[in-house]
Amino acid sequence: MDWKRYLFIALIIIALFSVVIFVGKTQTPPLVIAMSMLATTLMVATPLTLGALSGVFCETSAVINIGIEGMMLAAAFFGWLAAIYMNTIFGYEPMPSLITGVVVAVLTGGIFGLLLAVLSITFKVDQIIGGTVVNMLAIGITGFLNRQLFFEKNSVFGGQVPHAPGTLPIIHLPVPKVVGGVCSLFTADGCPTFANALGKVFDQRPIAILAIVLVFVSHYVIFHTRWGLRTRAVGEHPRAADTVGINVTRVRYINVVIGGLLAGLGGAYFTLESVPSFEPLMTNGRGFIALAAMIFGNWTPIGSWAAALVFGAAQAMQINLQFFRDLIPPAWSFLQQSYIVGLTPYLLTMLILTGIVGKTVPPAADGQPYEK
Amino acid sequence: MSAEKRIVLQAKGITKRFPGVLANNKVNFDLREGEIHVLLGENGAGKSTLMNILYGLYQQDEGEIFIDGQPVRIQDPTDAIHHGVGMVHQHFMLVPVFTVAENIMLGAERLHQGSQGREPERPWWKRGFFNGLQNLERLERKQVSARIRAISRQYGLEVDPDAIVGDLPVGVQQRVEILKALYRQANILILDEPTAVLTPQEAEDLFRIMRDLTARGVSIIFITHKLKEVLAVADRITVMRAGEVVGHTTPQESDEQQLAAMMVGREVILQVEKADANPGEVVLEVNDLRVNDSRDLPAVDGVSFSVRAGEVLGVAGVQGNGQTELAEAVTGLRKAVGGAIRLAGHDILNKPPRPITEIGMAHIPEDRQRHGLVLSYTVADNLILCDYYKPPFSQRGVLQNQAIDENARRLIESYDVRTPSPYVPAGKLSGGNQQKVIVARELSRNIKLLVASQPTRGLDVGSIEYIHKEIIAMRDRGIAVLLISAELDEILALSDRIAVMYRGQIVAVVNNGQLTREQLGLLMAGSPPAEVGLSL
Ligand SMILES: Nc1ncnc2c1ncn2[C@@H]1O[C@H](COP(=O)(O)OP(=O)(O)O)[C@@H](O)[C@H]1O
Ligand SMILES: [Mg+2]
DSSP states (O other): OOHHHHHHHHHHHHHHHHHHHHHHTTTSOHHHHHHHHHHHHHHHTHHHHHHHHHHHHHHHTTOOOOOHHHHHHHHHHHHHHHHHHHHHHHTTOHHHHHHHHHHHHHHHHHHHHHHHHIIIIISOOOHHHHHHHHHHHHHHHHHHHHHHHHHSTTSTTTTSOOOOOOOOOOEEOSHHHHHHHHHHHHSSSOOHHHHHHHHHHHEEOHHHHHHHHHHHHHHHHHHHBHHHHHHHHHHHOHHHHHHTTOOHHHHHHHHHHHHHHHHHHHHHIIIIIIOSOOOTTTTTTHHHHHHHHHHHTTTOHHHHHHHHHHHHHHHHHHHHHGGGGGGSOGGGGGGGOHHHHHHHHHHHHHHHHTTTTSOOOOOTTTTOOOOO | OOSOOOEEEEEEEEEEEETTEEEEEEEEEEEETTOEEEEEEOTTSSHHHHHHHHTTSSOOSEEEEEETTEEEOOOSHHHHHHTTEEEEOSSOOOOTTSBHHHHHHTTOOSTTOGGGOOOOOOOHHHHOHHHHHGGGSBOOHHHHHHHHHHHHHHHTOOOOTTSBGGGSOHHHHHHHHHHHHHHTTOSEEEEESTTTTOOHHHHHHHHHHHHHHHHTTOEEEEEEOOHHHHHHHOSEEEEEETTEEEEEEOGGGOOHHHHHHHHHSSOOOOSOOOOOOOOOSEEEEEEEEEEEOTTSSEEEEEEEEEEETTOEEEEEOOTTSSHHHHHHHHTTSSOEEEEEEEETTEEOTTOOHHHHHHHHEEEEOSSIIIIIOOTTSBHHHHTTTTTTTSTTTEETTEEOHHHHHHHHHHHHHHTTOOOSOTTSBGGGSOHHHHHHHHHHHHHTSOOSEEEEESTTTTOOHHHHHHHHHHHHHHHHTTOEEEEEESOHHHHHHHOSEEEEEETTEEEEEEETTSSOHHHHHHHHTTOOHHHHTOOO
16 A cells, blocks of 8 residues: 555544544643544454454455455354353353353354355355345344344243353553653653553553454565465466466465454454443444455555554544533534444545545455356 | 487377367377477467366366376376476466566465475375464565576576566566476476567567577477467477367478468468559548547557558557557547547547448457457347448337348358358357458448458458458458558558557558568567668
8 A cells, every 4th residue: 555545544543633632622631632532543443453354365365255244243243142151151250251252253253254255266156245145144143043042031041131241351551651661761750641641542452452463464464475475366366376376266265264253353342342242233334344444445454454543533533522522612513423433434435446545456356256 | 300309298199178169189299308399270279278288277088198208197287387397378377466576486485396396185184284384484585586586597588576567568577477487497388379469579589588498408389370480480380270280390391381271271372462552532630649548648649640542551569559549549439638530521539439430430449359249249230230220220210120131141141251140149159250240340331441450360360361351352442441450460461551659659651561570570669760770
């Protein structure tokens, strides 16, 4: 992805942050607002980032994945189901249940990835239809089981939702301490305000942290390893890959399953990290926004992450503005509306597709089944 | 031949069927060490099929393959590479967005993996997890580039390993393909129609490289249907027709005429017979025409020329120098950004195709399947695409089947279109017959100008002969012909005057015969006219 696009992304994020700072500056120091915005952005961008990485792996190998939404929803449900079930066994020790939940969520994503792979690679079903099948299936299964298990008197759980193990705990990364330590070398007090404000940014939950690590791991894998080279070749010119002895079908299968696993981790965020409960349709279009982030990020891991941060920042703006409800000028009150936030990704993606900020180029064979 | 070299590759009795086609029928073929063995045949003769079998992309239905005298089973390209077979495909197998080095290392990423490549066949659960982890090793880009540089120096194949392949000229891309095979230590090299996309100079370069390679012990199978090349480079020649080997010969024992007859199965007239032109008044006049390509970059950059009634103006040039856009602008298929085009006195710049057609323009488009025909329509319907809205084919908006049928039968008869009936979809016809449908439709109308773009690309010798005759017949009837072709031989055979196009400009307009083939080739490759010995 070219620098123009990154610059554009940086400017939008700065603009979104500035709105909140401008509104709240009389009540809270700008630095604190900025750090709070950054913390929220990183948090809410998590499922978008993981969803976009899912899309990157699938589409780099030329399989379009519009089933990310469904994969995340199914993973959110089954991960949560596993967690509360384990919780009835482990009782009040939450960690084993939560970890089981995450593992089950990831595997659920993988299984749905496998389904997409079978449909679109082996049976050469139109990939848009294959992805839609995944989405419909996920909505159907989760809605049905949710009702059967928790709202029917004679189910395993006896018609009520059992006690949930809560959410994954916050990890306090020691960065602020280090910064404070370095700071105290130069100042008398070790700049407590700064270190404090910074603290919020580095207090994140495990899936959020893992998502960021995975962005860089994915970048390394796709651009610097043999697997990545082969994957990109298969996505750009599968026949060329075939003629040097690369098994196109296998490479695509593995990448689509990897994509499923990543979407599964994104699904775990909803029920095991963000809130300790499941609701039907709770992914609420995040899988599609993730897809927009992938396009916005020009099918690259780091680009997609940057785009996910833009969309995350829009959401963070809405969340943070609630703290300053009384300070918002009447003319700006529309910014609190959730539909504005909901629209941002799609409007920005359309803007990107016009080519104003650099070219958007999908892998050349994206969406085409391989025929020998 | 005395002291025969040893046979490195032998195919015995290869048979391959595709649904409805016997692509190879008991084909025997052998290759000796260090020779250039030309496989000659028309389009569809089965040459690529045989090579794809040797390279493991297809499996033969019957027959055996021997390498160094040992029977081998080649199930996929990895097997072929393992046995030292490398192939440069008719359509390049390069990833345009990759660098040269990435393209070459693809599939053989570990240094020194070379031709000993194949790991012993084991089911995946026994292959072990740690073997899979090799996939995550960092690519050794620097070392690979260094090795590519060494090989390209050794074989005289200049190329920058870090260049992006899509930015390179076709001739250089081809070197990358050859390097790809050499990197894998191939000693048997298959070149499938490598010269189809090259300028005459690039082709000369390739022949030099081929001779270099054979001097180093590489054995080469060279596929082509260009007769001049065959005689220039071959040690031995094998001719295929309709899936069978129909003869062997050597350049010493044969000539173009003989080879063509073997290829086609009957005598062919290679030289188009034509009398001197009798040019009349100017029909098409193009002035300072400027046209952009699909990416909105200048493709035709200030071009001026005129074509008179009763003459053929041939536009020579390597593909991608603006000829396509020029033809599209003249025929109304693409908007020009400036200049003037006049057809028989009418201003036709940026007019839609229908009024231009009605003034009297016929067009044989470059891409016959996309722009010349509606493949899913019947032959009869394709034959009225220009006139369907006028009587007699249409009365008050209703198509007249009787008139359409009569028209179809008449044209199929007089243009010798081989089709089972006028009512089969045009897509079912062979390439040569599809082109005849277009020719019949375009030339049977009352026209003043014929724009023919690559009119014989991909056609067999018989169809080429036919279409050339038709073009000359049109000229002799006083029609102005604008011929655009990347085949220099075609330009030389048909044109009265030749315009050479390079980078969107016409660099020279000369009478046919004024310059030699070589001089024209140099102009097409961008040498300034003065250097070629042409004073303007
Ligand atoms: N994959 C395929 N499926 C069906 N028919 C094919 C296929 N490949 C080649 N053919 C047919 O086999 C014949 C030989 O083709 P090919 O080997 O490409 O000829 P050549 O390379 O000599 O021009 C043609 O009639 C072609 O249509
Ligand atoms: Mg061929």
